[in-house]
Amino acid sequence: MARRLRRVGLDFVQKAPVRLVFAREIAAAPEAVYRALAEDTAGWPEWFTAVTSARADEGGGGREVRLRGGTRFRETVVAAEAPRVYAYRVDVTNAPGVRALAEEWRLTPVGTGTRVQWTFAADGPAPFRVVLRLARAGLGRAFRGAVTALDRRLAGR
Numbered sequence: 001m002a003r004r005l006r007r008v009g010l011d012f013v014q015k016a017p018v019r020l021v022f023a024r025e026i027a028a029a030p031e032a033v034y035r036a037l038a039e040d041t042a043g044w045p046e047w048f049t050a051v052t053s054a055r056a057d058e059g060g061g062g063r064e065v066r067l068r069g070g071t072r073f074r075e076t077v078v079a080a081e082a083p084r085v086y087a088y089r090v091d092v093t094n095a096p097g098v099r100a101l102a103e104e105w106r107l108t109p110v111g112t113g114t115r116v117q118w119t120f121a122a123d124g125p126a127p128f129r130v131v132l133r134l135a136r137a138g139l140g141r142a143f144r145g146a147v148t149a150l151d152r153r154l155a156g157r
Helices: 030-039 041-047 126-134 136-155
Strands: 018-026 051-056 062-067 072-081 085-093 100-110 113-123
Touching: 018 126, 018 136, 030 041, 030 085, 030 100, 030 113, 030 136, 041 051, 041 136, 062 085, 072 100, 113 126, 113 136, 126 136
Parallel strands: none
Antiparallel strands: 018 113, 051 062, 062 072, 072 085, 085 100, 100 113
16 A cells, blocks of 8 residues: 655755665766666666666656565655756655655766765664665665666666
8 A cells, every 4th residue: 555755855865764875986977877867767677677667757856666576656856956966755655664765866976987876765663774774785786786787778878
């Protein structure tokens, strides 16, 4: 059953009870990475294997995302500062336990490439927070795989 989460802003990414932060340097330029994140929503499943479908709403201020296993998110973009920051909060989900969730993608130029930093920020009851912290390694692997695949995809263009 889908349920509405607490509305949070960009500041939640820094103050959430659970913050999982991952970073990786890739060869693609920040502008190309930003376009893939913010403008090519439908392309996410091609490089982020956990995502089975993604589509932007008509105005571009939100997205609907489906993950493997059936988890669904309806999101609102809270920051779109090309080519440095792309962030969104989850407004509605069928994922259990979560009360608030936001993600931030921060892009920093490194030579001709990009340092990609992903922050996964969440709140929920104590058992949810414990499980999420235990999932850190798996989320880290998913992030590294996704960013590596994105870099390969952008190099092929």
